[in-house]
Each structure stands twice: as structure tokens, then as C-alpha cells.
Amino acid sequence: MKARVHITLKNGVLDPQGKAVEHALHGLGFGGVSGVRQGKFIELNLTSTDRVAAKKEVEDMCRALLANTVIENYAVEVVD
Amino acid sequence: MKARVHITLKNGVLDPQGKAVEHALHGLGFGGVSGVRQGKFIELNLTSTDRVAAKKEVEDMCRALLANTVIENYAVEVVD
Amino acid sequence: MNHQAKKITAEDVKTHGLSESEYAKILEIMGREPNLVELGIFSVMWSEHCSYKSSKKWLKTLPTTAPWVICGPGENAGVIDIGDGLAAIFKMESHNHPSFIEPYQGAATGVGGILRDVFTMGARPIANMNALRFGSPDHPKTRHLVSGVVSGIGGYGNCVGVPTVGGEVNFHPSYNGNILVNAMTVGLADQDKIFYSAAAGAGNSVVYVGSKTGRDGIHGATMASAEFGADSEEKRPTVQVGDPFTEKLLIEACMELMATDAIQSIQDMGAAGLTSSSFEMASKGGMGVEIDLDKVPQREENMTAYEMMLSESQERMLIILKPGKEDLARKIFEKWELDFAVIGTLTTTGRMVLKHHGEVVGDLPIDPLAQASPEYDRPWVKTEVDPVVKAGDVKDIDWRHALRNLMGCPDIASRRWIWEQYDHMVMADTAQRPGGDAAVVRIHDTDRALAISTDCTPRYVKADPFEGGKQAVAETWRNITAVGGRPLAITDNLNFGNPTKPPIMGQIVEAIRGIGEACKALDYPVISGNVSLYNETDGKPILPTPAIGGVGVLDDIDRMTTVAFKNAGDVVILVGQADDAEGWLGQSLYLRELLSREDGAPPPVDLAHERRVGDFVRGLMHMGMITACHDLSDGGLAVGLAEMALAGNLGCLLQDPGTPRHSRLFGEDQGRYVLTVKAADADTVLAEAGTLNVPAKMLGVTGGRDIVLADGTSVEIAELRQLHEGWFPTYMSGKS
């Protein structure tokens, strides 16, 4: 079973990378871009065969390590 | 119009980050995890109102800046 | 694909970068047709990168010995005795092509590779240097390449925790399509704990440690030996990704193993990975080797023998263990969470036998292959040197305008933007940070230090390869002297174009001759090095760039000198310039930056003079007579003085420089230093110079906030600082 995790900055948390990317895009002539936010995308395989259990396990991983819940949100999808 | 971009390492390219995360997850007791790969997830707003044009524009951005096409793939979705 | 069964075609031979005559030799050595695995092995072993086939004949002429040389060229790095039972181990290596294709990873893996060359010999790396050449600042790719290369070097060096303490940077359109990224590492070892690569002991285990093998960089070594062309995009998958974290663990694990008595020999897996490492170890020791490829730790599924043998995955080492040491070694690598596998044994057959899935997939004779490795005496022609440029034929521009212009030009502007991205202080031994003449790194737990500098002035080499080769060596020697060091030895990184073109081969031959001459005259041998050829794009070569990395020792770190003016009222003295010299403008930056001329013979280097002047300066430092010192190079006297003033935030009042003023202020005559001494010591110093037949002349005194000439014209330091510090950040921000 495969899972995909999106980790994004919470609203209101400053995103220096997103800002820098936006700035660079403007510099390259992409003037119509705004609100650039950069997050992480993690893919992983699981031995678990139960969708619900798998999702819960990955959410546990997010809380334990993958996301810093002070500033980040996470979203887990289980695909197969 | 909003776009979401996934940037992932090409197959076969070493992913030191994914490797280290996998290792740490094992250390935390998540033994069933394998094949961890870490990529980027970028969200942005566009002034463009044409879906097709918007997608093309973001793909241009990927080639120009967002992705390192030597080692990374990108995938663009336009949502609204 | 089944590599064994496939019949070798002429096309295969060609794509492996082998000539027809080389293939004929292969058939002769093998006594049969090679299979694809074997052909791949020949191709990397005989590539320019591994075999030095075009340069070997000339490299042999370089002086490589001195009483303090413990190990010269031929090992992973060179070794010198620095006293107290300690050795400095160092080398420089290029990662030019990969850095052009993917600047961050190319530069990062370049640093990783040179670190391994040094710690594989038992040295803990204590300093990194980087010598960089980029295209014109106006070229659309340059900014991106600078940014990627610098963050790649920092990204790797900072993470492994080795300070990057210095380097050099030039910009020139000849590098537009072929940048140069040369990285140097200096390490420190106990003289009785140095490790070599010659394998010995039939039956000993061949052990693989570090990261797993993937399909990275296959054909990297052959790529490094091929010219760039329109199809270079196609070569992209050969880019490798560095993992500095694993490298850091590998350093610590190797150091831990080296402290035991388990290692018979060790070698990093560099270009051509498993092939060149196992081959060279066996060849040096006159042994055979049998490898079971099934045991090789693999990152990907279904890897073929060909892929495993040619992979250039990073952060891997090959070790021959003494008998019975497997468990001890395994425990150490497991502690550091690295892969460890016994993949083979040494034999007495003199052959390399490769097994995969229980079958023999390769079987080659080691000695004949190594000995028959091609060596070419390529035709060459000498560069025709331009006539000497007379100062009277060069426009005399207001010195204030010229100085402002030069201080803010790309080749002289402050490199702070770069070195602030490098952790240059980790390990808490950096006594002189970037910005001076040479970096000074304390030898841990002692009051002694190493001084390190990399230099080359490619425009001089282009104009006259022989003088330019001499100059590159002399400049490192001078920079080490300027901080108070005793120069001991060099490493070189010879970057040139396509050696099959006689004019390029001529540059190689003459530059090597110049380097050799300087090394001899200065007692400053070459102990390691690297050759990078075919640096051309669409037939246009780079400026010939033999980068030199010099290392010296300071016996007392308290005698270290810096470029900064220290106290108002000190006397400024110029040493090394004959009174009747009008100043050498040919190939100067004055000519290039202010008059757009890149012509003339470059300044000659008088090596006897060089040595006399340098020894004099060093002697004064040992006597504690000097308050500041700076050697003169790019931009000449005026730029040198301005750099000293900026570093000390203190101006100076100068006597009339004489005429012609422009050539006296901006000429780039060699073998010169500017010193400051306490006013009370000035006469002693001048008298001492007289006795030793060293030209020395009082220039003025320090003080104030401006650089002032006798006629009252002046430039503010604050203004120069803005120009000098401003160029890089402004350029990189894209606003210029």
C-alpha cells in the first residue's frame, strides 16, 4: 500500500521560501503569480493492507516526525 | 485561478532525505515503511482565467525555476 | 540486456570513447573479444580521466621530491611532513562538467570526492578550498551557475563539518559554456598512521563500505574526458546526487577503524567507482582480485554487472582488511549506520574475476591492462607571445577613476558573498579567515598552523603558458609567505582544452614546464594533482587554467601576519620592485578593465628574485618587525594598497609614485609585497633589505580615512568599500 503526504505551512506562518520563489518568478517575467507557498510532498510504501489502519499509521508518523504541528498541517492519502 | 505543483525526484536518483526519513521512522517504531521519497509541493495563485493557458504558464515556471529538470519531474494541476 | 552474450560492435567501441588502435590493443591483451562488462572496464581505465594518457609524458617531468615529502603523486593524495610527527595530506580535483550540467550537485559531489581522497589516507580533513571560473557576468547562465556552485560547495562542506577557508574566482567569456570547479581538501594525520592503496595478502577480504550502489553517473569518467557539444543534454542522467550526511558518517567510521589495526589498504571509490578502486588497489599491490557482485549493496533492483562496475554512486570506499578483522570492522560501520559487505577476496592470479548470479561475467588480466594503458606524445606547438606593452603606449587614466573601477570589477571585487555561505570556522581552528592572502588553519592542539592558498591567472597562461605556469606557482608561494608561512608543496589541477589540437597541447606542455621550473627554484614540489582536458564548447577552448594549491607551515601562529593596516603612523614599504622598473601593463587588469585590451606579454617571473624577496619578508616576520603584509597581484600596487586600507579601515598618505604613474600604480610586476612596519623600525628594515640585495622603498605612512597621493589627489576608503563589497551582492540579486 502506498501513501502520499502533503505537509503545508499553516495560514499566517511566514514562508521565506515561498516568498523567494515568488520574487524569482516575477523576476523571470511571470508577473501574474501571487501567494506562492512551498510545502513538502512525501511518498511512502506500507506493508499494511488495511486502508484505514494504514492512514492512521501515517498520521501517527506525521505527528511523531514528518510535520512540526506548531507551524505545519498535514494531509494523508492512502493510494494503492 | 490556483495551481498545485508536485516536484519529485526522477526514478533512480538518490534521495538522501527520503533515506534519512525512512531510517528515522524505523527508529521510531514504524517498521513497515519503505521507499520513502521526499519531494516538494508548491501552491500558487494566477491572474490568468484560462485553464489551459494557466497550466502551460505553470509548466513554463517549472522548467524555468521550480524544478531542476536534470533530476526532478514535475506535475501541474490547475484548480480553481 | 545480457551483457555477456552481446557481441561488441564498432559502435560500442566508439561510444565507450575508445579509438580503433586502443581496441586492437584490448583484443591483444584479452586474447579474445571482450564482453560489454570488460569493454566498459577498459574504457574507464583508459579514459583520459583515469589514465592521463595525454598528459602523463609531461607530468613525469615535474619535481615531486623534497626531504619533507612523504608521498608524492600516485596515491589518492600527497603527503608532507609538517613536523612533530604530523603530516599534511592534500589534493585538488576538478568537477567541471558535472557542475555545468547541474551546478549544485556537481559542485557538491566534487567536494565529497576530494574529501574522500584525503581521508582515505588516514587524514582528518581540516580545510577545504575552491577555485572557480565562470563565464562572463553578462552571460545569461552565469548567475545561475555561480549561485548553484556556491550553494553546492557550501551545502556539502558545511554539512560534513569541514571549514571552507578560501579559494579564488575569475570571470571570463571563455568559460561561458564550460565553467571550472576545482576543489581542494587538506587533511591532518599522524605520520605513523598513513594508509595506502596497494593491496596485499592473498585471501584477505575485500570490503565495501558506505552508501549503496545505484545507477548514478554511469560513464561519468568518460564524460569528464569528452568535449561538450550540442548533445550534452543527453548526458544528463549521469549527474550524481551527493549525501554529505553519509559522508560525515563515513569519515567518522573510517577514522574509528583506522585507529585500530584492521586495515591493510584502503581507497575511495571515485570516478569509475568499483572498477577503478578495485583495479588500482590490485594493480599497485601486484595482486589479483575476485569480486562477487551479488554481495554489492544495491539501491535499485536488477542491476547488471556492467552498471555495478561503472556506477559512480557517491560516499563509498573499498577496504582490504587484515585477516580476521571482519567482525571488528563490521561493528564500527554498523554503529555509524553504514552499509558494510565483504564482496570479494584477494588472489594471486593477477586477474580481476567478476562473478554475478554464480557466473563469471568478467575476467581480465590486471597488469597488462594497467601497463598497456595508452600514453600519447601528442603533437604540440608553442604559443606565440605578444610583444611587451610599453607603458608609454597605454593611455594614462586618472588614477582615482581607474582605482574605483578596478576595485569594483568582477575579478577583484570582494568575494564575501561567496565565503559567507561557507562555514569557514567550524572545527574552531581557523586563525585567518577568507579575505586575506592565504587561509591559516591552526594545527589542532598546537601553536603551529598551515597556510593554504589557491592561485592561477589564466590570462597570463593564455598569453604565455610558460610564464603563466611559473606565475601560478609563485603566487601561491607568495600568498603563503605573506601570512608568515613557509611554503612546502603544491597540488595542481590542470584545466585545458582539447589536447588533440597542437596549440592546446602546446599550452599544456609549456605550462607544465613553467610549473616545474618554479617548483624547482622555490623548493616547492608537486605532491598530487589532477588533469581535466577537453574543456571546450563547440570547439572553443577555455583559457588554459592550471590552478595551483599551495600549503605551507607557520611554526609559531603568533607570528601570523594579515593584510590589514593596523596603526596610524606605520610606515608603508614596497619590496621587490626595482627602482628603474616602470611597471608592467601587458595582460594587466588595468588594460583589460579600463581599455578593453587583452594583449601583450604577461609579467615575467624571476624565480631567484621571487625567492630572495619572499625569504626576506618571512625573515622580518619571524623577527616580529612587520605589522601588515600583502603581496601584489591583480591590479598592482594601487589595488594592493586599497585592499590593505579596506581591511584595516585605515587610509594612507603616499609619496609620488613616479612616472609613468599609471604603470607604477597598476602594473602587475611579480615578486612584490607591501609591508607596514612601526615608524621606529623602518630604517632597520630598509637597511636589512639593502644588505640582502632586496629592492625596498618607503611609500608613505598609514593614517586617515583616504588614500592620498603626494599631489593631494585622494580616494575615500568608504567609497572604495562600497564598490568593492557592492559588486557581488548587486550582481547576484539580478539588479545590475
Next chain:
Amino acid sequence: MKAAVIVFPGSNCDRDIAIALEQSMGKPPAMVWHRDSELPKVDLIAVPGGFSYGDYLRCGAMAAHSPIMREVKRAAEKGTRILGICNGFQVITEAGLLDGVLMRNKDLRFICKDVHLRVEDAKSPFTAGYKKDEVIRVPIAHAEGNFFTDEDTLKRIEDKGMVAFRYATPEGDVTQDANPNGSLNNIAGIFNDKRTVLGMMPHPERLSDPTLGGTDGRKMFDGLVEALS
């Protein structure tokens, strides 16, 4: 005073801090490997700079979840002083010993240079060697030192006087120009509310020796030794 230095895979300022501590303590600190599950009884635990686990994922995140950090947290609860420098600051922050997070520097680049710090509070053992409002020169070397937290937390940090150091001009003025990385309120180092834990991005251990160009860092270690002996 007894001290321990935690060593993670990828730590690279462990030797530097050990030397600085030894210089002030007269004896070397205990070096504790990350996989050890027991900590010696000490008065001070130093979490050093470097790139623990490569700083992959987020700086300090993987180290913060290693077994030894459970012990460090337990010791912190009992009042053992904890000093996190650079990566160590990131580690103890990720481990929840301090408020806030350390994000990418505002211009995204790694920065290695000397900065000036204004000492905001000299009452803790960590800052006992300094005077309040004293300006000291200490190097930074990081890519992620941009201190960030939400408004409420920032207010609490400020109200309770938990800021240890701020980036300042050589004259001691806290200005935007003196802020190298974008940190909120120029924060370079903070305490926990009991002042038993200090995290700071600058490296006092790197300027604790005149040969290296300065000794302002040494006062921190001398002060600690005096306060904790």
C-alpha cells in the same frame, strides 16, 4: 561543574564545544552518543551545532525524536541546565523544550559571519558572565535560524523576559539591518520560562580563544562554571 555533550550522527561542533567547556571547567565534559539511553549525572547538557541526520526533513527534527532526547527532556524537567547552540537550538526547540521554530533565513542562504548580540538578561547561569545590555561579538553559521512564533507566544516570551540575546549593531541598537536572518524581534537566543534552558543560533564556542580572533564567547562558559559549581 559537570557537563555532557550529546553527539548525534551529523553533529559537527561537538568537539568545538567540548574544548570550550574544558577550557573553562578544567576538565573535559562527557561525550554522550545519541543511542545511549542513559545520561551521566551532570549540571549542564550541551546540544551542539552541526547537521544532525543531515538536517534533512527539518533541521533538528530527527535528532529531537531520538532516544537520548527523552533523557534530556527528563533531565530538563528536573532542572538540569540545557544549552542548545545552532543545530542544538533547533533540536531542543523541535523537542519542545523551547517555544517557536527556526525557519529558513529570510534570504535563503547559509550565513557564516560574526554578528553582534545585545545581552538582554544577565540573570541566568548562561549569561552570568555578561552584563545586561552588554554587546558581544560571536559568529553565526546557519541556513535556518529565522526565529518565528505566533503573536501570542511572542508576547509571552517578551513579557516574561525570555529573550537572552538579540542581534544588534556594534553599538547595541536592535535594527533591521543588524538582523541577519529575519528572526522576529531580532531574537538570537531564548530561554524557557524558568531560564534553565537556553537555545541560541550564534556559536560562543567559536570565539573563545584569542588565536581565533575573539573571546566574547568564553565569558558564557566561565559564567556557567561559576554559577553551577
